[in-house]
Amino acid sequence: MTTEVIDIDVDTVRTGLVGGGFMGRVHAAAARRAGAQLTVVASSSRGRAEAVARELGVARVEDEAAGVFAASDVDVVHICTPNATHAPLAAAALAAGKHVVCEKPLATTVADARALARAAEDAGVVAAVPFVYRYHPMVREARARVASGRIGTLLTLDGSYLQDWMLRQNDDDWRADAATGGPSRAFADIGSHLCDLVEFVAGERIVRLAARTRRIFHERAGRSVDNEDIAALLVETDSGALGTLLVSQMAPGRKNALVIELHGSRRSLRFDQERPEELWIGARKGSRLMLRDPATADPDAARLQRVPAGHPMGYQDAFDGFVADVYSAIAGQAPDGLPTFADGLRAAVLTEAVLEAAHSQSWIEVTS
Incomplete structure (x- = not known):
């Protein structure tokens, strides 16, 4: 039609x-x-x-x-x-x-x-x-530094997304019902964000993975549960970099702890979503925290900074940046890094690969 x-x-x-x-x-x-x-x-x-x-x-x-x-x-x-x-x-x-x-x-x-x-x-x-999470300015700063070659060759990566809102057996939500939430919960809900952020910042795709999932409670609030509470992944990117990723909705005290760390042959980079004003830059001799500042940022990071340095930006600001880019695209512009339905498909492919790897207990090749 x-x-x-x-x-x-x-x-x-x-x-x-x-x-x-x-x-x-x-x-x-x-x-x-x-x-x-x-x-x-x-x-x-x-x-x-x-x-x-x-x-x-x-x-x-x-x-x-x-x-x-x-x-x-x-x-x-x-x-x-x-x-x-x-x-x-x-x-x-x-x-x-x-x-x-x-x-x-x-x-x-x-x-x-x-x-x-x-x-x-x-x-x-x-x-x-x-x-x-692509729309935190310091994520764009990290991405620019990887793309420019300043961290060198990507060697390894580490990431986690931890929450605690499903910690107890009486913690319930429609997402725990596979008929409503889908066959995957923890990974599809928050692991998809983690993998998207890793691939977006690294500029590389996860090409194969092994995974384990765990369902702590098979029943919540009197009804059966068919999807996972926890997922742990070992991943390899298209350049050969190896990484570990942990996803859990049962980590006491962790509310929305999304962290990625990339280790290159020259520098490491670490971004923590609960500390979005910072980017940790690691080196063999001397490491430092880079604070958000539009005056010193990469242009792609600077364009997302709507307030001066020292005026904290957070989750709603990132969401505002995303929607502003959607609407500018509707107006005919081409904003960089806008996540589209193609990225939604990518997340579905990764989710299916994780479930398959956990079921088969083997490495799974991830289709492009």
């Missing part, structure tokens, strides 16, 4: 929101800061949608997502619903000719993710997945 995509100016973007939970509020705040008009919202029920509309100042509600997709006053749709609904909702939004921002995972199967990436390309729309 051929759909018409209308070029618009970033200042006139009209945004529709599907889903009104925590992530929906984050998306809405970022859209408003990017100058968009929040025109309509749909949620799990009309009552829920009306409550979200009042809270966020959205002009109108729809009973179902289909009403948002059909609306003539919507240019881009943000999909912030449970994982299993992402693929059908994103497909419907693309079929309606809308630009789409879909929460990750883009889909719970590689086949669905691949179909969405192809549909977005065929439709000629902007289709993005919020791998927003």
Whole structure:
């Protein structure tokens, strides 16, 4: 089917929101800061949608997502619903000719993710997945230093993403239900962010991996659990660099501890998402902390810095930068590093490889 995509100016973007939970509020705040008009919202029920509309100042509600997709006053749709609904909702939004921002995972199967990436390309729309940790300025600084050769040849890498919100057996969430959250939980939910950040900063792909997963509780809040709490990976990149990655939603005291460390033949780099104003630079003789400062930053890092040095930036700022890039792409620009449905497909491929490696207890070649 051929759909018409209308070029618009970033200042006139009209945004529709599907889903009104925590992530929906984050998306809405970022859209408003990017100058968009929040025109309509749909949620799990009309009552829920009306409550979200009042809270966020959205002009109108729809009973179902289909009403948002059909609306003539919507240019881009943000999909912030449970994982299993992402693929059908994103497909419907693309079929309606809308630009789409879909929460990750883009889909719970590689086949669905691949179909969405192809549909977005065929439709000629902007289709993005919020791998927003790319938008911390010091991540861009690290990426620029790797690309310039300042760290030398990549030798090894180490990373982890640790949380504790599923530590106890009575901790429950829809993500623990495989029918709603998908066959992978910890890796698909946060390990996908970790791998995206590693590949984005290193400029290299993970080409093979071995993995182990662990489910601590087979039942939560009286219902069975079919996806993992923890995943541990050994990875190899296309240059031969080796790395270890640990993902857990059961690490006491760790709230959102996303850390990557790259070791080159000249320098090492370490970024800690809970300390986003810093980049650790390691050397054989003398190591140092580089603090965020637009006056000394690489241009790609500087463009994301909306406040002067010494005025802390954080998660919402990164999300704001991502949405601003989505809307500038809708206006016809080509912002560097925008994560698209192709990146959502990449995450699905890695997730499937992790589950296969854990099941087979063998090394798995990761398709490109």
